Amino acid sequence: MNIIRTVRSVAFSSIPNRTLSTTRSLSTPSAQYTAFEVNDKTGIATLTLNRPPVNSLNLELLTEMRNCLKDAETNKCKGLIITSSSNSVFTAGLDLLEMYQPQDERVKSFWTALQSMWMELYGSKIPTAAAINGHAPAGGCLIATACEYRVMLPNFTIGLNETLIGIVAPKWFVSAFLNVVPRRVAEQAITQGKLFTTAEAHNVGLVDDVVNTKEEAIAKCEQFIGSFKNVNPYARALTKQQFRIKELQELEQQREKDLQIFLGLIMQPSVQKAMGIYLEGLKKKSKKQ
Numbered sequence: 001m002n003i004i005r006t007v008r009s010v011a012f013s014s015i016p017n018r019t020l021s022t023t024r025s026l027s028t029p030s031a032q033y034t035a036f037e038v039n040d041k042t043g044i045a046t047l048t049l050n051r052p053p054v055n056s057l058n059l060e061l062l063t064e065m066r067n068c069l070k071d072a073e074t075n076k077c078k079g080l081i082i083t084s085s086s087n088s089v090f091t092a093g094l095d096l097l098e099m100y101q102p103q104d105e106r107v108k109s110f111w112t113a114l115q116s117m118w119m120e121l122y123g124s125k126i127p128t129a130a131a132i133n134g135h136a137p138a139g140g141c142l143i144a145t146a147c148e149y150r151v152m153l154p155n156f157t158i159g160l161n162e163t164l165i166g167i168v169a170p171k172w173f174v175s176a177f178l179n180v181v182p183r184r185v186a187e188q189a190i191t192q193g194k195l196f197t198t199a200e201a202h203n204v205g206l207v208d209d210v211v212n213t214k215e216e217a218i219a220k221c222e223q224f225i226g227s228f229k230n231v232n233p234y235a236r237a238l239t240k241q242q243f244r245i246k247e248l249q250e251l252e253q254q255r256e257k258d259l260q261i262f263l264g265l266i267m268q269p270s271v272q273k274a275m276g277i278y279l280e281g282l283k284k285k286s287k288k289q
């Protein structure tokens, strides 16, 4: 079996030491917000998001994620699992501070990094799975729906809630959502900015399974990835591509236009105002806790 040696990781205290002796993780100074480990026995890579308190996706985290995804594919990992080091948040979605009163060059790099990360994940040749061990609003849901399989822990929420913040979920956010949820359910939910509870998400097919612990979630993801063990990886990748190529090509061809639409929307004074109020509300809530 191909033993994977090139991995990125950071040492951080919030993740308990794995007892699995076959998991290899090397430290690289550039990885600040992610841990990337590959199990030498199964060949499955795990990418753990670790940007406390809520894994909000800023430019650096998005860039690290993309690098890990590339590494997993280059090293021919058997599959990739995405999870979080937090006990309550998978990811709170895009870092609102990147979009609120932004700096011109940084916000452009930020959106470009999001596009790149999504294309890498959505178009990944290897099987991908999300172990959703906490809330997954907006960009969190985007990451989950880009994967091929989702398992979630109870009593959390997931969905595209952009309209509630006064922003619009871009077309590629919606198309990935539509892959897993019937059109009518999707239209209603996304226009309402609905966040589904775990049970509701399971009911509409937004998540495939519900389990009680993170360990069980990882095991389910491993099981999903293991289900391809007798399938030719090349044939699998090309077949997956047939399902996903349209959205990937669309975004690839429209990247600049998508960026300009994003900038045009978030720079509108009414959108900035709505985002400011939303952020204020989050901060007040956080102080009360």
Ligand SMILES: CCCCCCCCCCCC/C=C/CC(=O)SCCNC(=O)CCNC(=O)[C@H](O)C(C)(C)COP(=O)(O)OP(=O)(O)OC[C@H]1O[C@@H](n2cnc3c(N)ncnc32)[C@H](O)[C@@H]1OP(=O)(O)O
Residues within 6 Å of the ligand: 053, 054, 056, 088, 089, 091, 092, 093, 094, 095, 096, 097, 135, 137, 138, 139, 140, 161, 162, 165, 167, 168, 169, 170, 171, 261, 262, 265, 266, 279, 282, 283, 284, 285, 286, 287, 289
């Ligand atoms: C014509 C049509 C054209 C269409 C074109 C479209 C163009 C594009 C438009 C733009 C699209 C932009 C897309 C955006 C997608 C997103 O992902 S936006 C982000 C959405 N995220 C959320 O709404 C989640 C907000 N957070 C929460 O609900 C909660 O934090 C939580 C449930 C995730 C966790 O709760 P809890 O554990 O109780 O933590 P808190 O106390 O709430 O938070 C702690 C701390 O974190 C800050 N924070 C939370 N979320 C974010 C975030 N997303 N970004 C930045 N910061 C965040 C929060 O303020 C607290 O901070 P302090 O400790 O008070 O400093």
